[in-house]
Amino acid sequence: MSDIDQSDVDSPWTAASSPPPVKQRTPQLFLEVEDKTEEAKTKFTELDACTYSSKAIGSSGQQEYMTCDCVEDWDSDIKRNLACSEDSNCINRVTSVECINGHCGCGKNCQNQRFQKKQYASVSVIQTELKGYGLRADKTISENSFIYEYIGEVIDEETFRKRMIEYDAKNFKHFYFMMLKNDSFIDATLKGSLARFCNHSCSPNAYVDKWVVGDKLRMGIFAKRTIMKGEEITFDYNVDRYGAQSQPCYCGEPNCIKFMGGKTQTDAALLLPEGIAEALGVTPKQERQWLKENKHLRSKQQSDDSVINEKFVSEIEINELKEADVSKVMGALMKSQDHHIIKKLIERIHMTNDDFINSLIIRFHGYKTLSTIIKEFKSEDENLVISILEILTKWPKVTRNKISSSQIESVIQDINKNTTNDEISSLTQGLLDDWSKLQMAYRIPKSKSNTSMSYGRNTRSPESEEPVSYRPAVDVLQPGEDPLPAGWEVAFDENSKSNYYFHRALNLTRWERPVASVPTGPKPPSGPRHGDRGTPKNGFKETGFARREEEKLKQEKESQFHKLQEKERQLQQLIQQTGEQERKKQLEEKLAKASAKLSKKSSSTSSNGHPSSASTEAKWTHVLAKHVPNLIKKYESEVGRDNIKGCARDLVKILAAKEIKKDPKSSPPRELDHHKLKKVKEYSKVFMEKFLLKYRAKHDKQVRHDKHRGTKRDHDDKNEDDDYEPTDLHDDKRVKKSV
Secondary structure, three states: OOOOOHHHHOOOEOOOOOOOOOOOOOOOOOOOOOHHHHHHHHHOOOOOOEEOOOHHHHHHHHOOOOOOOOOEEEOOOEEEEEEOOOOOOOHHOOOOOOOOOOHHHHHHHHOOHHHHHHHOOOEEEEEOOOOOOOEEEEEOOOOOOEEOOOOOEEEHHHOOOOOOOHHHHHHOOOOOOEEOOOOOOEEOOOOOOOHOOEEEEEOEEEEEEEEEEEEEEEEEEOOOEEEOOOEOEOOOOOOOHOOOOEOOOOOOOOOOOOOEEOOOOOOOHOOOHHHHEEEEHOOHHHHHHHHHHHHHHHHHHHHOOOOOHOOOHHHHHOOOOHHHHHHHHHHHHHHHHHHHHHHHHHHHHHHHHHHHHHHHHHHOOOOHHHHHHHHOOHHHHOOOOOOHHHHHHHOOOOHHHHHHHHHHHHHHHHHHHHOOOOHHHHHHHHHHHHOOOOOOOOOOOOOOOOEEEOOOOOOOOOOOOOOOOOOOOOOOOOOOOOOOOOOEEEEOOOOOOOEEEOOOOOOOOOOOOOOOOOOOOOOOOOOOOOOOOOOOOOOOOOHHHHHHHHHHHHHHHHHHHHHHHHHHHHHHHHOOOOHHHHHHHHHHHHHHHHHHHHHHOOOHHHHHOOOOOOHHHHHHHHHOOOOOOHHHHHHHHOOHHHHHHHHHHHHHHHHHHHHHHHOOOOOOOOOOHHHHHHHHHHHHHHHHHHHHHHHHHHHHHHOOOOOHHHHOHHHHHHHHHHOOOOOOOOOOOOOOOOO
């Protein structure tokens, strides 16, 4: 290596310069290689899920389930809940958290449960020439798709080090350790899943990502790019953390490091995981370049036990968060246990002063994440604690809900009680004072019969449930108490762990138990009508004077009762957040007026110079026709060319009509942007799934008919014989996932 100017070495690393791209070779396909899956399964004990050496090991650190704010999106035609899908803006999915049935508002069996449902890709084990067994894709795997969970025995660090020595003594040729946390490891050597056969590559097509699933952390293998059918699935081992003996690398990539494993750390093993690098605003290529320039100073920078390039991380020049950065940073904070990385990410959040961005951070499990970090480092790093407290101080404060559910208030109370640092004491006391003034925002549970329609689909599944944080409760009467007044119901709030009361008809909620009904209108007099005769309760014959006195007394009682009821109503209005409701109502009215105005304007003739509907439709058809046939071409092998052409025509026609309906005046773009193309892809996928259901049903019916007649159907000609039947779908508006 040539000498490097010291000024260049000491200067902070920025993203201004970028190293040259690594050359990629054409992926090798193993389509004709024999399937060795069953043979490979005899080499280990297959596990259905990870086993844990203790209850606490592998913990996600979350005391309560993290919930998203998605709603159930049930498609009755394909009998599937489409909530939290790949292209949705589900806050759980983009921060690598799986939704748990019964703990999220997205409904049962949403699309963000891939670990729990074991939605693995179609793979098989093959024998490679030099690397032993390998894992092959039996079908094309799209980018970012879940491939397999890395399953094994989850053990602590002491057990891990003992097993490394034990396996080396037994001359095991391959190792199957994967770090889950700094103090816990997954050992798939003797017990595991097919994921253990994924080989290392210096230019892999897959990556490993850590996910929070309930109260545990779990590791999954995901597609880094589109993986072709027959291609071997590989990921970067970062093997120096796990292997005691070095081994030659046979990946064959142009950037191959030649060896993996061994007692001395290599540059590759110190590289930041891609998701962490993205959150810090750098790329692996930039880190490799930095390592190349600073390799001769390595021994002075950090100890041999370090697992990241600490000097590199400390020299990264960071910027305040933008909207697209929020999900990346919050996801990285949940996964990382390294002090240097956490400090750098907290610094990015601390620099951010935009109220909208800070509101987004809160939405992306901000309070829960900072609560976990501050508990872990409160006794180790007072400066980090101060930074987090300053972040919490400037965050927008609206309600107590997220503060209560994250349990951060009890953490701050504990710090306030035990700290000797005046600055920390002042910050914590200020937070506690501010939070004490906030109210819980709670809602009236939806009626079980209440369903709503969205984009043509029923958004509640046949097994509709009450919102998960609000459960029906039993009103326990105290001695001397009367039952709840008419119209009032009781529910249990999971956040405060207590009952609250609501009046569905009047849209009122309160924490205190109501003692009387809220008046809904004037009541008719309940006394005797004029002209009635009879003996009054006092036993004396009714006279005109007596009737007048009795009516006067009743009027006074009714007046007092109405005053009490008016006070009750005022109390309800004080408790609930009427200001928020009024603002929401005003916004809805403005939107309704704007929509009506736009509709009226768009209904006018095209004499204003706007393009005609026919012209716009032709342009949209031309743009969409460039992409739709390619998006559904993969189905041609099953349904035939003619059917695919028919599907493409219908899809283009439907999508063009929807775009025109959405905005009749705007001209179509020459090319679809990435976001629009993603929506078209998702829509086409659902369209074809529906079509395949009908196609296969008809195909099976024809086969049974031919079998009954004693004839054999020629499957080679099915593409010409089957008739295409169009299927109508409804639009589903999605937002692209940020990774």
